[in-house]
Amino acid sequence: MEGVLLGFGIVLTLVVVGVLASILLPTHTSAMERGLTPVIFYITNPALMFVLLAETELGEVLSVYTPIALIVAAAASGLYALASRFLLKRGAAQTASGAMASCYVNAGNIGIPIALYAVGTSTPVVSVLLAQLLVIAPVFLSVFAWCGRSTTTTAAARSGASAPTLGRTVLRSVANPVTIGAAVGALFSVTSLTLPEVLWTPIEMLGQASIPLLLVVFGMSLRGQKPLAQRSLRADVVLGTVVKLAVMPVIAWLVAYYLFGVEGTALLGVVAMAALPTAQNVFLFSSQFGLKVTLVRDIILVSSLLALPAVLLVALLLG
Numbered sequence: 001m002e003g004v005l006l007g008f009g010i011v012l013t014l015v016v017v018g019v020l021a022s023i024l025l026p027t028h029t030s031a032m033e034r035g036l037t038p039v040i041f042y043i044t045n046p047a048l049m050f051v052l053l054a055e056t057e058l059g060e061v062l063s064v065y066t067p068i069a070l071i072v073a074a075a076a077s078g079l080y081a082l083a084s085r086f087l088l089k090r091g092a093a094q095t096a097s098g099a100m101a102s103c104y105v106n107a108g109n110i111g112i113p114i115a116l117y118a119v120g121t122s123t124p125v126v127s128v129l130l131a132q133l134l135v136i137a138p139v140f141l142s143v144f145a146w147c148g149r150s151t152t153t154t155a156a157a158r159s160g161a162s163a164p165t166l167g168r169t170v171l172r173s174v175a176n177p178v179t180i181g182a183a184v185g186a187l188f189s190v191t192s193l194t195l196p197e198v199l200w201t202p203i204e205m206l207g208q209a210s211i212p213l214l215l216v217v218f219g220m221s222l223r224g225q226k227p228l229a230q231r232s233l234r235a236d237v238v239l240g241t242v243v244k245l246a247v248m249p250v251i252a253w254l255v256a257y258y259l260f261g262v263e264g265t266a267l268l269g270v271v272a273m274a275a276l277p278t279a280q281n282v283f284l285f286s287s288q289f290g291l292k293v294t295l296v297r298d299i300i301l302v303s304s305l306l307a308l309p310a311v312l313l314v315a316l317l318l319g
Contacts (some may be wrong), residue, residue: 007117008308011110014212018219029220036217040210045108046181048207049129052112053185056126064260065127065270071255072274073136076248077103083239090236093147094295097286098236100140101299102243104132105276110307112211114272118315124269132279133182141285148289218280227301230294240278240299245310249275253318268318275310277303 022029080102084095105111107128115125187193195203228234252274256262262270278300286293 005312007110007114008311010113010117011215012308014215015219015222018216019222020219021216022220022223029223033217033220036213040213040217042177044206044210044213046177047203048108048112048210049133049178049181050185050188051204051207052122052126052129053182054188056122056189058186058189061123061127061130064262065123066130068252068256068260068262068270069128069131069273070135071259072248072252073103073131075251075255076243076274079247080240080243084236088235088239093144093291094236096140096143096147097282097291097293097296098240098299100136100144100285101278101282101296102240103248104136104140104279104282105244105248105273106279106304106307107132107273107276108211108214108279108281111273111276114276114311115269118272119265119269121269124266124273128273129182130186133179137179137281137285141289144285144289144291148291222301225297225301227298230298233295233298236295237298237302240295241302241306244278244299244303245275245306249310249314268315271314271318272311275307275314277307 021032025032077099081095081099084090084098090098105128107125111125111128112122115122188195194200228237249271252271253267256267256270278296280300283293283296283300286296
């Protein structure tokens with residue numbers, strides 16, 4: 001319990017720093033966001049993924065924890081998709097974006113400090129990152145590309161340009177710096193390669209800067225946000241948030257405990273990762289493929305606000 005409180009306290013403090021910066025420095029906020037975002041995306045986040053995976057024993061992660069993460073994400077997103085299509089009668093694009101928002105957890109930002117302080121190891125968060133980067137994201141990006149192709153094709157026809165192929169669009173989105181950093185880190189882990197300290201230490205320092213910068217930028221983006229403002233999407237936001245923070249942790253507990261025999265602190269780590277809020281990457285992916293992002297943005301914000309009590313409840317029940 002103390003580890004969870006400490007982890008969330010660190011996260012909330014950094015988010016508050018971002019909010020205060022946006023309030024006290026309103027004329028500089030947009031410039032800071034524009035400047036920090038590419039630094040995080042192209043430099044610090046890939047460095048963090050490289051360091052995490054290079055230091056992890058992938059055999060243990062891939063044999064148990066990554067399959068759990070994949071099964072849990074598939075079950076949660078599938079339940080959302082069924083409810084969205086057959087109960088709320090939503091279209092394919094809206095269902096797809098909501099399904100990803102209901103299962104793609106904020107492991108990179110919030111998951112790492114929670115895992116380190118509450119569980120004492122990065123294994124739970126690395127397993128989720130591997131599942132999301134190597135399987136879940138490519139699958140959803142393929143669906144997003146298919147859903148967004150009509151819009152892209154129409155826009156290209158109007159401008160006289162040729163529309164990008166589905167394969168090229170997905171490849172460009174999946175082959176991003178974060179995925180490349182993770183792949184290189186996995187290669188170092190599998191082959192037991194090491195870097196000289198003069199290279200490893202700067203990369204490690206860059207990786208350590210990623211989480212604080214991400215949380216500060218996220219705090220800056222919260223100012224002026226009004227969740228649930230669009231009345232027609234409120235049922236979708238509630239559905240996505242409930243699946244993310246309530247249904248997904250229960251599925252994680254059932255799968256980990258009964259199918260894989262995970263117990264104790266390891267079980268706490270698996271379920272706590274499932275109770276994390278939706279990752280901001282879902283907003284980036286949805287907007288990149290021309291899908292409507294209001295639903296995703298609201299699920300991210302609401303789940304971020306309610307994640308602390310969700311993870312605390314998990315720690316109370318399993319800690």
